[in-house]
Amino acid sequence: MEGLSIxxxxxxxxxxxxxxGRGKISGLMADxxxxxxxxxxxxxxxxKPTDAPPAKPAETID
Structure with a gap:
C-alpha cells in the first residue's frame, strides 16, 4: 500500500x-x-524565582 497522495x-x-463547517474549525483553532x-x-x-524568602522549617517537639 502506497502512502496517501494529495x-x-x-x-x-x-x-x-x-x-x-468553517466556523467550528476556526473556533477550535482559536481555542x-x-x-x-x-x-x-x-x-x-x-x-521565575519568587521574591519571598524561603519558608522556615517547622520545629518538632520531642
Missing part, C-alpha cells in the same frame, strides 16, 4: 469541512491557540 488529503479536508499560550505562560511563570 488527492486523499483533499478528499479528507473536504469531508472535514462539510462535517464541521487551541489560547491553550498553547496559557501553557507557555504557566511554564514561564514556573521558571
Amino acid at each position: 488527492w486523499h488529503w483533499i478528499v479528507v479536508l473536504v469531508i472535514v469541512m462539510l462535517l464541521f 487551541l491557540a489560547q491553550g498553547i499560550k496559557a501553557f507557555r505562560k504557566g511554564m514561564s511563570e514556573d521558571d
Whole structure:
C-alpha cells in the first residue's frame, strides 16, 4: 500500500469541512491557540524565582 497522495488529503479536508463547517474549525483553532499560550505562560511563570524568602522549617517537639 502506497502512502496517501494529495488527492486523499483533499478528499479528507473536504469531508472535514462539510462535517464541521468553517466556523467550528476556526473556533477550535482559536481555542487551541489560547491553550498553547496559557501553557507557555504557566511554564514561564514556573521558571521565575519568587521574591519571598524561603519558608522556615517547622520545629518538632520531642
